[in-house]
């Protein structure tokens with residue numbers, strides 16, 4: 001028997017669940033389909049949430065841990081402490097956060113179908129049919145390699161960073177006031193490596209522009225002076241692609257729309273996409289609701305106008321893809337202009353630190 005919905009969402013992660021909750025609260029009949037067996041499974045992200053997202057969304061404090069500063073290391077191990085007044089990042093218990101978001105979407109009235117993979121559908125004038133499901137509108141929130149984008153011939157991500165992370169039992173010696181970032185073209189060409197004092201765990205990871213090889217062993221050796229690497233007890237491993245080419249060129253069609261990583265809504269410089277996934281997940285719900293209910297402006301047209309452009313960040317991404325030699329990073333990283341640039345990247349337009357991290 002065909003089940004009829006106003007909105008079907010492929011992908012039950014940040015973008016899809018934010019969209020589902022908001023659309024269901026606004027009265028739409030919503031279904032979420034996700035291939036993974038349960039919301040907390042197959043985590044791919046470090047899960048650092050920027051302050052802007054914490055301001056915009058009420059995320060449960062028990063699943064988060066605030067970190068106020070960034071310690072940025074040059075390849076020669078000199079370091080720079082960065083912060084901004086009132087600013088913080090939040091590390092998160094990712095499986096817990098995903099389960100909480102799924103519960104919230106279900107509580108709002110959305111139907112969640114985990115363990116259900118999207119592999120195609122038929123778009124026609126009045127909606128989309130996928131086997132036994134009919135929806136008036138379909139949202140593709142299915143991540144960097146979106147099957148929805150591919151199937152409906154929408155814009156697809158072409159450029160990626162590749163990321164890899166291990167989550168370990170809390171590691172002694174890690175200064176937990178900072179997210180530790182390592183600029184090193186030998187270990188993480190085109191991006192950085194990181195150590196995050198997370199929620200009940202330490203996260204150690206790195207990313208690089210594809211097709212570079214990720215040198216996790218090199219990173220662990222590099223961390224030796226800073227933490228007790230020999231005592232590492234790995235709890236889980238995560239890896240995934242991060243779109244780095246900006247927003248895709250075709251965000252939707254008459255009855256289908258892309259959001260989150262599927263739409264390329266990820267900062268090409270920092271690789272951060274959680275805030276945009278949450279923001280545009282919710283926005284998509286509002287736009288679709290207005291369109292279906294009151295025949296408002298087409299949601300894809302509205303989304304195209306609102307989507308981030310990332311113009312300067314795309315230029316900077318091209319420079320980063322060149323993976324400057326470590327000697328150059330050593331020479332430049334501690335200079336005033338680089339400090340200002342790093343401050344802007346991590347803390348956006350906010351001012352210099354007034355906070356003291358002296359122990």
Ligand SMILES: Cc1cc2nc3c(=O)[nH]c(=O)nc-3n(C[C@H](O)[C@H](O)[C@H](O)COP(=O)(O)OP(=O)(O)OC[C@H]3O[C@@H](n4cnc5c(N)ncnc54)[C@H](O)[C@@H]3O)c2cc1C
Pocket residue numbers: 010011012013014015016033034035036044045046047048049050116117118119141142143144147163164165205238239240241242259260261262266271272273274275277
């Ligand atoms: C290693 C790594 C570290 C990162 N760290 C950070 C960070 O610290 N902070 C930050 O802001 N961003 C980070 N990012 C980016 C961030 O994870 C993404 O921008 C964010 O998860 C995007 O959310 P999304 O909902 O759009 O997609 P995703 O989180 O990728 O979710 C897509 C969902 O779609 C489902 N799916 C996929 N295909 C199908 C299908 N065919 N049928 C059904 N379901 C399907 C998947 O199971 C998944 O649940 C990181 C990324 C990686 C890879």
